[in-house]
Amino acid sequence: MSESSAPLGAVDRGEQSPLPAYEPLAAYEFAETDVRDWIALLKPRVMSLVVFTGAIGLLVAPGRLNPVLAFTAVLCIAVAAGACGAINMWYDRDIDAVMRRTRNRPIPAGRIEPGAALSYGVTLAVGSVIVMFLAVNLAAAVVLALSIAFYVFVYTVWLKRRTPQNIVIGGAAGAFPAVVGWAAVTGSVDLVPLLLFSIVFFWTPPHFWSLALYANDDYRRAGVPMLPVVAGARETRRQIMIYTLLLVPLSLAPWYVGFSGPVYGVTALVLDAGFLVCAFRVLRDRQDAAGVSLTGDAPARAAFRFSIAYLFLLFAALAVDRLAG
Amino acid sequence: MDQDPPRPTPQQAEAMRRRRRGRNIALFVVLVALAALFYAISIVRLKQQGPF
Numbered sequence: 001m002s003e004s005s006a007p008l009g010a011v012d013r014g015e016q017s018p019l020p021a022y023e024p025l026a027a028y029e030f031a032e033t034d035v036r037d038w039i040a041l042l043k044p045r046v047m048s049l050v051v052f053t054g055a056i057g058l059l060v061a062p063g064r065l066n067p068v069l070a071f072t073a074v075l076c077i078a079v080a081a082g083a084c085g086a087i088n089m090w091y092d093r094d095i096d097a098v099m100r101r102t103r104n105r106p107i108p109a110g111r112i113e114p115g116a117a118l119s120y121g122v123t124l125a126v127g128s129v130i131v132m133f134l135a136v137n138l139a140a141a142v143v144l145a146l147s148i149a150f151y152v153f154v155y156t157v158w159l160k161r162r163t164p165q166n167i168v169i170g171g172a173a174g175a176f177p178a179v180v181g182w183a184a185v186t187g188s189v190d191l192v193p194l195l196l197f198s199i200v201f202f203w204t205p206p207h208f209w210s211l212a213l214y215a216n217d218d219y220r221r222a223g224v225p226m227l228p229v230v231a232g233a234r235e236t237r238r239q240i241m242i243y244t245l246l247l248v249p250l251s252l253a254p255w256y257v258g259f260s261g262p263v264y265g266v267t268a269l270v271l272d273a274g275f276l277v278c279a280f281r282v283l284r285d286r287q288d289a290a291g292v293s294l295t296g297d298a299p300a301r302a303a304f305r306f307s308i309a310y311l312f313l314l315f316a317a318l319a320v321d322r323l324a325g
Numbered sequence: 326m327d328q329d330p331p332r333p334t335p336q337q338a339e340a341m342r343r344r345r346r347g348r349n350i351a352l353f354v355v356l357v358a359l360a361a362l363f364y365a366i367s368i369v370r371l372k373q374q375g376p377f
Binding site: 033034035038066068069072075134135 | 344347348351362365366369370373
């Protein structure tokens with residue numbers, strides 16, 4: 001038996017002992033990671049919104065999909081979204097380490113080795129597309145692959161660190177799941193899924209910029225050119241208002257093209273009114289000459305919270321309307 | 326000359342063992358769930374194709 005095979009936990013530290021003294025392991029050496037870290041890599045909170053919009057796309061599409069295949073389609077959407085999160089965390093590990101909000105993520109905190117996170121993300125991404133193709137159909141698999149590629153290459157690698165319009169164009173990645181859900185049932189893409197896509201696309205800037213307004217210091221420290229960092233808080237508040245105004249007619253479009261009924265129409269009107277009020281309060285937030293909020297960005301925090309409820313309720317109303325109608 | 330790698334303290338070794346066990350259980354659950362899912366998908370697809 002070799003000297004190095006002595007059991008762990010031996011306590012003999014005499015001078016004749018072949019064992020080195022105990023010493024705390026560095027983070028990467030202490031790499032028996034917790035299951036929760038691997039789940040955290042999938043960004044479960046983002047995943048929940050993606051799963052929801054994907055499931056709604058599937059529910060409101062004309063036609064019927066076997067429940068097992070419908071479950072598989074939603075699972076593939078969820079896994080693909082998680083894979084994007086893992087790859088994003090791998091690529092952004094340098095900026096995550098300097099941002100308060102993200103520095104305790106598994107990679108910057110040293111609990112998961114970067115290469116392992118990348119392999120995990122790529123495996124899940126490829127696996128989700130293959131299963132979608134084999135179990136559901138080609139159209140859904142193609143749109144799913146497109147959404148993964150868009151999120152990873154267009155948003156994460158190309159846009160995020162280069163332009164303050166990063167989340168405007170990157171918002172498309174979050175808008176894909178509804179289209180994937182629709183394509184899973186119909187095998188094609190037409191006007192209605194594109195409307196759902198547009199709603200999420202135009203919802204993303206006011207949603208994310210509301211967060212960016214009060215997480216401004218984090219993004220500045222990390223050198224990420226978010227709109228508040230590059231153009232200032234005042235301009236960001238103006239852009240939030242503009243995008244919310246653009247969102248209103250789009251959110252009503254399923255109603256006036258005849259795809260949905262009054263349940264959706266009335267819900268959309270009420271939610272739009274609420275979102276406009278939130279955006280207006282953000283615009284009129286008390287601020288100093290430099291545009292810095294004097295209220296601790298209370299209106300932006302409220303707008304961020306409302307925006308999440310907005311999308312959930314809007315899409316839920318669409319599903320209720322379609323299923324009841 | 327090669328240096329011995331650092332050894333975990335007994336507390337670290339116990340924590341590592343616990344985490345490894347947790348990961349193994351999670352992996353087992355995922356694999357069983359995947360096998361069940363693929364079986365169900367196969368049955369549904371075969372039914373959709375009709376009799377041979």
